Amino acid sequence: MSDQKRHGSLALDIQGLVVEFHTLDGVVHAVNGLDLSIEQGTTLGLVGETGAGKTTTALSVLRLLAQPAGRIRAGSIRLDGEDLLAKSEQEMGKIRGKQVSMIFQDPMTSLNPVMTVERQIAEVIAHHTRLPERQAVEQARQMLETVGIPGERGSEYPHQFSGGMKQRVVIAMALACSPQLLIADEPTTALDVTIQAQVLEMMKQLRQTYQMSMLMITHDLGIVAETCDRVAVIYAGRIVEYGTLEDIFEHTLHPYTRGLFDSLPNLEDRTARLKPIPGLMPDPANLPEGCAFCTRCAYATDQCAQHRPERFYRTQEHYAECHRCRQICFEKGGSAVWE
Amino acid sequence: MGVTSTAPLLQVNHLKKYFKTPRGTLHAVDDVTFTLEAGRTLGVVGESGCGKSTMGRAILRLLEPTGGEVRFAGEDVSKLSPAQMRAMRTKMQMIFQDPFSSLDPRKSVGQTIAEPIRLHRLIRGKQERQARVLELMETVGLSERLVNAYPHELDGGRRQRIGIARALAVNPKFIVCDEPVSALDVSIQAQILNLMKDLQEKIGLTYLFITHDLSVVNHFSDDIMVMYLGRLVEKAPSEDLFSHPTHPYTKALLSAIPIPKLHRETKRILLKGEITSPIDPPNACRFANRCPHATDQCRQQEPPLRERAPGHFVACFNQ
Numbered sequence: 143m144s145d146q147k148r149h150g151s152l153a154l155d156i157q158g159l160v161v162e163f164h165t166l167d168g169v170v171h172a173v174n175g176l177d178l179s180i181e182q183g184t185t186l187g188l189v190g191e192t193g194a195g196k197t198t199t200a201l202s203v204l205r206l207l208a209q210p211a212g213r214i215r216a217g218s219i220r221l222d223g224e225d226l227l228a229k230s231e232q233e234m235g236k237i238r239g240k241q242v243s244m245i246f247q248d249p250m251t252s253l254n255p256v257m258t259v260e261r262q263i264a265e266v267i268a269h270h271t272r273l274p275e276r277q278a279v280e281q282a283r284q285m286l287e288t289v290g291i292p293g294e295r296g297s298e299y300p301h302q303f304s305g306g307m308k309q310r311v312v313i314a315m316a317l318a319c320s321p322q323l324l325i326a327d328e329p330t331t332a333l334d335v336t337i338q339a340q341v342l343e344m345m346k347q348l349r350q351t352y353q354m355s356m357l358m359i360t361h362d363l364g365i366v367a368e369t370c371d372r373v374a375v376i377y378a379g380r381i382v383e384y385g386t387l388e389d390i391f392e393h394t395l396h397p398y399t400r401g402l403f404d405s406l407p408n409l410e411d412r413t414a415r416l417k418p419i420p421g422l423m424p425d426p427a428n429l430p431e432g433c434a435f436c437t438r439c440a441y442a443t444d445q446c447a448q449h450r451p452e453r454f455y456r457t458q459e460h461y462a463e464c465h466r467c468r469q470i471c472f473e474k475g476g477s478a479v480w481e
Numbered sequence: 482m483g484v485t486s487t488a489p490l491l492q493v494n495h496l497k498k499y500f501k502t503p504r505g506t507l508h509a510v511d512d513v514t515f516t517l518e519a520g521r522t523l524g525v526v527g528e529s530g531c532g533k534s535t536m537g538r539a540i541l542r543l544l545e546p547t548g549g550e551v552r553f554a555g556e557d558v559s560k561l562s563p564a565q566m567r568a569m570r571t572k573m574q575m576i577f578q579d580p581f582s583s584l585d586p587r588k589s590v591g592q593t594i595a596e597p598i599r600l601h602r603l604i605r606g607k608q609e610r611q612a613r614v615l616e617l618m619e620t621v622g623l624s625e626r627l628v629n630a631y632p633h634e635l636d637g638g639r640r641q642r643i644g645i646a647r648a649l650a651v652n653p654k655f656i657v658c659d660e661p662v663s664a665l666d667v668s669i670q671a672q673i674l675n676l677m678k679d680l681q682e683k684i685g686l687t688y689l690f691i692t693h694d695l696s697v698v699n700h701f702s703d704d705i706m707v708m709y710l711g712r713l714v715e716k717a718p719s720e721d722l723f724s725h726p727t728h729p730y731t732k733a734l735l736s737a738i739p740i741p742k743l744h745r746e747t748k749r750i751l752l753k754g755e756i757t758s759p760i761d762p763p764n765a766c767r768f769a770n771r772c773p774h775a776t777d778q779c780r781q782q783e784p785p786l787r788e789r790a791p792g793h794f795v796a797c798f799n800q
Contacts, residue, residue, distance in 0.1 A: 191666040192637075304756075305529075334528035334693065336752050339737035343751060361666065364739025391743050405671035406741060407700030412719060415678075416700070418671030422636055 152220070153323050153355035154180040154203065154242075159217035161198050161207065161379075170427045172198040174379040176217070180323070180372075185349065185356040187370035189363065189402070193423055195379040196359045200325045203357075204244055205234050222322060240270045243316035247328040249308035253300040259311045260286065260296030266318045285314040289344060306337035313345065320352050327359045342369060363402065367391065375399050378424055378434035385460030395454065395462035398435050433465065441466045488555055489516035490655060490687050491540070496549035498532070498539045505761040509535040511711035512549070514786070517704075519654070522681070522688040524702030524719070526695060526734070530759070532711040533691045534578075537657040540689070541573055542566060553655065571601050574648035578660035580640035584632040590643055591628040594618065597650045617646040622676060638669035645676065655687045663694060674701060695738050699723055704792075707731050710759050710767040713786060717793040727795045730768045766798070774799045 161173035173195045180186045190196050201207050203219055205226065219226045221242055229237065246252040254262055263282035267273060273281070283293035289310040300308055309329065316324060329345070330338040346369060349356055358369055366373055366387070373390040375383040375398065383396040394400050401419035408414050421438040424430055430437065436446040446465050454467040498510040510532040517523045525533045538544040540551050542558060551558040553573060561569055577583035584593060594614045597603075604610045615625055621642040632640055641661060648656055661677070662670040674697065680686055692698050698705055699719055706716040707728065715728040726732045733750040754771040757763075766784050769775040778798050786796040 191668065335695065335737045336528065336733055338739075339749055340751055342739075343749070362739060363741035367741050367743055367745075368739050387743060391741070401668060403741065405667045407674075407696045409696050409699060409723070409738070409740065412699050412723075414700075416671035416675055418675060419668035420672075422638070422669075 151182060152179045153182045153184075153222060154178070154357065155218075155220040156199070156203070157218045159199065159202060159219065160215040161195070161202055162213050162215050163208070163211045164213065165211060165427075168427045171429055172212075172379055172426055173202070174429070176376070176379060176381055178374055178381060180355050180357060182322075182355055183353055184371040185358055185369055187366040187373045188357060188359045188376055189361065189366055189373060190376035191361060191423060193426065194376045195426075196376055197327055198379075199376070200244060200327055200357065200359060203242065203325065204238055205229070205231075206238075236270070239266050239316075239321065240319045241321055242323045242325065243319075243321040244325040244327060245309075245312055245316050245329045248332050249305060249312050250300075250332070252312055253308060255300055258297050258299055259303070263296075263311070263315045263318050266315055270319045282314075282318065285318050286311070288317070288348070289314045304337075306333055306341060309333060309341055310344070313341075313348070317348060317352065321354065323355045323357065324349070325357045325359070328361070329358075330365070331360075331362075345369070363391075363406065375402070378426065378429060380434065380463065382435065382464070383462040385456075389457070389460035393456060393460065395456055395460070395467050396435075396464050397439050397441055397466070399462075401438075433463070439466075441469075490519040490554055491517040491689070492550075492552035493517075493540060494550045494552070496536065496539060496551060497547045498535050498544060499547040502760060507760050508711045508762055509759065510539060510546075511762075513708075513711075513713045514549075515706060515713065515716060517687060517689065519687050520681070520685050521704065522690050522702045524698035524705040525689060525691045525708060526693065526698050526705060527708035528693060528734075530710070531708040532759075533708050534659050536708070537575070537659050537689060537691050541570075541575055541657055543575070567601075571603070571651040572653055573655045573657070574651065574653040576641075576644050576648050576656060576658045576661045579664055580637050580644055581632075581664070583644055584640055586632055589629050589631055590618070590623065590635075593632075593643055594646045594650055597647060601651055603651060613650075617650055620649065620680070621646045622672075636669075637665050638672060641665065641673055642676070645673075645680075649680070649684075652684075653686070655689070657689045657691070659691045660693070661690075662697065663692065670697070677701075695735065707734065710757060710762065712767055712783075712796065713794075714768065714796050715794065716786075717790075721790070721793055725790075725793070727789060727793070727800045728768075728797050729772050729774055729800070766796075 156176060156178040159173050159176040163170040163172055176199060188196050202214055214227060260279050260282040263285055264275065264278035267278040267281050268275060283296045286296050287293050291307060291310055330341050333341060360366060370387055372386055374381045375396065377398050383399045390399065404417035405419060407416060419438050424434055432448045433446045433451050436442040451463045451465045453461040453463055455461045494514050496510055496513045500507040500509055513536060527533050535544060539546045546559055558569060591614050594617055595610055598610055598613060604613055618625060623639060623642050662673050665673060690698065690702055702719050705719050705722045707714050709730050715731045726735050733752050736748065736750045752771045757767045757770050764783055765781060766779040769779040784796045784798045786794050789795050
């Protein structure tokens with residue numbers, strides 16, 4: 143089956159994902175028809191602001207959405223060709239940690255404070271391999287060495303480690319069963335910048351050693367530039383622009399992506415005034431009919447308010463969901479490859 | 482911005498703040514000296530635990546300093562009586578990091594902004610006070626209809642605007658901004674930074690801007706000081722610091738910033754070694770353990786802060 147083959151080359155393939163949360167205040171539309179795919183061995187950056195649906199997307203892949211409020215309404219999620227939404231809870235238990243792992247943002251709250259770190263890592267190993275505890279702990283210590291922590295520190299508790307060390311422990315735990323896909327949700331946001339540099343460097347090396355694919359969730363375009371091969375920009379639960387690193391950074395299409403870049407202070411021209419995006423992201427419980435960005439967009443027309451935009455493809459791969467893209471690109475002199 | 486005056490607005494001399502802990506004395510701020518002129522912004526950068534927030538609070542006497550003096554417009558703040566200090570607080574204010582926990586959840590926007598006006602008895606009449614609240618809301622870009630809203634109804638950016646309006650309510654000259662934008666998304670962060678800059682130009686505010694975000698501090702400050710484990714290790718005009726970082730710690734810090742640009746040759750300095758404990762620190766350079774250039778002298782003596790170029794101060798033996 144050619145369809146099967148196509149899925150086979152993708153580490154992760156999400157199509158048309160719709161996730162809702164049913165709350166007392168109404169239905170929150172967190173993810174609204176999201177497409178996302180990661181080729182084997184590559185890193186995809188998922189970039190967006192608070193509430194855009196980044197973490198919800200990640201939790202949907204692991205099937206860890208808050209129950210019973212969170213519901214996957216539509217769409218498919220395939221991990222290495224396998225349909226995750228068709229799996230039973232028991233089957234998911236075998237997949238989490240083994241085929242796909244996740245690193246959470248805050249290392250302080252993702253470790254168990256009353257368990258030594260080696261036992262926490264050994265727990266994952268024992269769950270997936272049925273190794274006897276002693277051997278599992280031995281492997282856990284080796285994992286600690288891999289992430290740059292002396293093995294004998296494994297018998298210590300999380301509070302005895304610094305923030306950067308704790309995040310290394312979390313990474314060791316995520317990689318303990320060599321998953322094919324690693325989801326990293328803002329893995330360095332809670333860390334200081336010099337420690338962040340160390341952790342990112344280590345993750346880059348480990349990704350090569352383990353030949354992993356990675357979904358890097360972040361709001362920091364600097365981290366994207368350093369770690370990712372492709373980039374997906376998410377806004378109000380949809381991918382509004384997707385392309386290679388070069389496409390996104392040097393041939394930016396979507397006005398929202400442009401706005402993200404313009405909001406950042408420029409290290410080379412420190413006096414340049416910042417150009418923030420006016421307004422706020424729409425309330426996910428009350429999304430506009432047309433383009434979700436139209437209320438903040440300087441280029442919006444009546445059409446934008448009424449109809450959801452189609453994708454505009456600049457190249458075979460690079461697209462943006464925007465009615466005005468073609469025009470905007472000409473205005474800013476983007477005479478690049480137009481078909 | 483270029484308001485020049487003869488005496489600096491703020492003079493901090495040998496400021497110290499120690500905390501007693503079961504394991505010894507923690508030197509959170511250790512012998513920090515600097516001056517800040519009216520109308521300018523001094524950025525304070527450093528990593529968590531370097532003492533930057535403690536210093537901000539010690540300057541405002543929200544924490545009682547252990548030693549040293551803080552002179553505001555020539556007056557020694559650390560010697561003021563509680564009543565005098567209360568009056569002084571109309572000149573010195575603070576904007577806090579977390580717009581979620583720094584606002585009283587049971588007070589409306591209007592009540593929150595009116596509170597300092599009421600406490601300092603600046604405007605007695607209720608109607609005049611309300612008019613002033615609305616004026617302040619307009620200044621910080623909050624729509625008038627939000628006057629009766631409560632913090633939980635508002636997003637982080639709007640809450641931070643309330644925090645700014647509250648600080649401005651007493652017409653301060655000087656504001657300590659403790660990580661005012663680090664809890665905000667980039668697009669909102671830019672809105673708040675622009676607002677703070679406009680306010681500075683309009684009312685001639687002086688800022689002490691504490692942050693861990695180096696690209697923000699570079700954009701926002703005239704001068705920058707770098708702190709490491711309670712010590713001031715380098716201070717220079719922003720452009721100078723970024724073009725000629727001198728202290729090895731500053732160099733490592735600047736090289737670690739992820740830059741949102743492609744095809745950049747980055748020579749990243751990755752620091753190794755354990756961080757020295759700030760509890761009863763040895764008489765040595767506190768960065769020596771992680772410093773690639775450390776010598777015996779660095780491990781036996783504390784390097785003094787010296788002026789290497791006009792306005793550029795560095796505490797390092799080897800640079």
